[in-house]
């Protein structure tokens with residue numbers, strides 16, 4: 001035998017009223033929403049009246065706070081006694097769904113639970129209502145419905161002359177603040193400020209001319225001033241620019257305000273979303289793609305669906321398509337700005353370059369903007385990638401800021417253009433350039449290849465330097481480095497430490513082996529055996545006068561200290577990591593040179 005579920009009314013009321021909503025403040029929104037929907041239903045009824053002559057009238061909703069109670073009066077459709085039983089007293093039943101159970105797009109409500117939110121602030125809800133529907137014998141009588149949080153209700157005859165509904169709440173202990181006049185004005189403005197009804201709280205008008213982006217203005221500058229003021233009011237900032245938004249499928253329109261200061265790309269893009277001009281929430285996430293973190297939107301949508309708690313948008317295909325279209329709109333704005341107003345574009349990029357770079361990783365148009373507009377650090381100073389490629393068809397890049405600092409002067413001096421790809425997204429952007437320019441051939445710089453651009457010294461000099469080179473090699477042999485002499489610019493640089501990626505990898509392995517225990521050092525040793533036997537180079541600059549003087553030294557001890565000092569200085573200059581052995585050598589060479597410098601020759605008198 002089939003049986004029906006049993007329902008614990010008190011439990012359901014408690015669950016829906018207390019746990020569905022994150023704040024009791026929503027009680028006013030739900031009451032307002034019912035009053036507005038009742039007005040919509042009344043307008044539909046009037047429109048369908050047999051005389052067909054009733055002009056569309058603006059619904060009126062009055063909220064009163066006096067006498068220890070809150071009253072919401074509407075002049076909407078009202079309810080018959082039968083409907084009161086069916087709709088008010090049946091949880092989950094709503095008049096706002098069609099025969100198939102789908103939400104009807106002209107109403108704000110749909111779930112049939114909103115009224116229960118009044119139990120967040122009151123133990124009892126009183127509804128006095130009179131239906132506007134025609135009836136035999138001159139209309140329906142008024143009824144009073146009184147519902148208790150315990151899950152019981154009472155229906156009785158009431159006095160009311162005009163069709164419409166009045167909902168009365170008396171605050172339960174602790175909830176009176178939520179029904180204080182100032183709070184009610186504030187809540188009504190927040191949730192209902194844009195509603196297409198005449199809404200008042202204790203006689204104070206709450207609704208005005210509706211969404212400011214839809215209003216008529218004498219000229220575009222006037223519109224912009226009004227929208228700037230609106231942005232200051234809702235978000236507290238003066239927008240860099242204002243972008244109009246339209247997504248017809250979602251019945252959406254609104255504005256995106258471009259932030260006037262930089263924000264981290266991880267900042268939550270919180271937007272103000274209205275659904276049929278009732279505020280859904282002030283901090284809705286996920287309305288725009290993540291990359292559009294530099295705008296804050298205010299939108300009103302007719303077709304997007306709320307979650308049952310009405311605090312977020314329901315994730316469905318329509319929301320997904322809407323998000324894509326809004327992203328597309330922001331992208332178009334950027335492309336247009338680049339084409340029509342270069343100086344504003346530069347100003348925008350100074351603020352939001354991280355976001356634009358993030359976009360460029362997936363979007364060719366954005367990549368073109370980055371290529372043409374964003375300045376990168378290069379060996380020829382700050383320059384756009386586009387310009388740099390034009391000047392250096394065979395340009396190279398490095399992936400680390402330190403590596404760039406280390407190599408840009410040397411590489412620039414050899415005529416090898418170098419771009420710093422060390423900042424966030426830069427390397428990925430450089431590597432994606434062929435997507436928009438098949439001729440873009442930027443290769444990653446292998447530092448050791450720089451030596452191929454250095455001049456070799458002539459054979460005579462080379463021969464003369466042999467003994468020195470052998471001594472110099474002995475001085476740094478233990479440090480795993482190879483000494484070579486070359487002719488290169490800049491002249492001011494006595495020595496350069498160049499290490500290839502493979503050599504760096506090998507050095508790291510060596511270091512790990514020194515620190516690791518026996519077991520691991522065997523494993524690391526096996527790994528090291530497979531790495532190529534390429535060694536870092538200490539390249540002495542034969543053009544540099546100091547390097548020349550050192551190469552001419554004959555005192556073997558002094559050669560050792562001087563070469564080790566050059567080695568240490570090259571490491572420091574290039575921001576290379578110092579291993580314990582490097583620090584020791586630096587220390588020793590410094591003290592050795594100091595000792596040599598302050599060394600006083602033995603006076604002749606003592607001889």
Ligand SMILES: Nc1ncnc2c1ncn2[C@@H]1O[C@H](COP(=O)(O)OP(=O)(O)OP(=O)(O)O)[C@@H](O)[C@H]1O
Pocket residue numbers: 030033034035038074076077078079087088093094095096108109110111112113114115116165
């Ligand atoms: N002020 C009112 N005037 C006329 N009918 C009302 C009024 N308030 C509530 N009702 C009726 O009571 C029903 C239930 O209201 P309730 O607020 O619980 O749910 P809803 O508005 O249908 O949906 P939601 O849960 O999404 O708000 C409504 O569908 C409506 O028919």
